[in-house]
Amino acid sequence: MLILKIGGAVITDKSVGAVNKAKFEEIERIAEDIAENVSDKLILIHGVGSFGHPHVVKYKLHEVKNVDGVAVTHLSCVSLNMIVCGYIHQYGLNPVPIHPLSSFKMVDGKLVFDADLIEGLLDEGFVPVIHGDMVYNPNEKKFEILSGDRIVVELAKVFKPKRVGFATDVEGVIINGKVLNELDRSDIENILKNIGTAKDKSDVTGGMLGKIKSILEIETDVYIFHAKDLDKFLKGEKVGTLIRG
Ligand code: IP8
16 A cells, blocks of 8 residues: 655645645646556545645634634635545546545544544545645644644554655755755754755645654655656655655
8 A cells, every 4th residue: 555645835836825726737647647657555645735824824723713714724625635536536546535624533642533444445446535634632622733744644654555655846855955865764853953944835734844753653665755756656666765664
């Protein structure tokens, strides 16, 4: 099984001021790439880019509970998910949209979801398509921001995929202008101090820094690569930066 995350910056315009702007051509290209090259069970997770982050900022969902803001943000994330699923279906696969706000919950810092259901859907030949979203914490009666990266980590712990891929808008992990071929887990702490953050884009869930921190929790091989190399990742080739499991 493969777990693939498509970054929000790949499928939406995340520049400052952009709201709900999908990159339709890129989504279509990715759907075609997946349909042509996937030969294993696949769980697809996508970021929400300008369909999520600007709403979180507008409604201050980091700081305050605002059910209306949660609804606006969620519906917007769902609309992007529908676009992604639509193209995936158009290219011959059977996507099943999974929306975290209505099917996952956060309990004591742990993401709770129905792994049997996802497993069953995979066995039936579906491609589960899950997205960054708001998620409810019923014990604390609050809503939390759930990034696609976090979903990848939690699913990888349960499903133990062969490979995990993060398709992004950069070639991999870039240090001092160079793309790292491999990133050693023991070097990650040091690297975290030197890595650049993308200041020109609006992101409430941590960008590349957040991604690398969360990858430390994944025990399998992880690849961070440019979305143009998606076909190679799906064929099992080495792409971008590899963090060995
Ligand atoms: O785009 C963020 O998910 P991401 C989720 O995967 C929200 O970081 C609601 C902004």
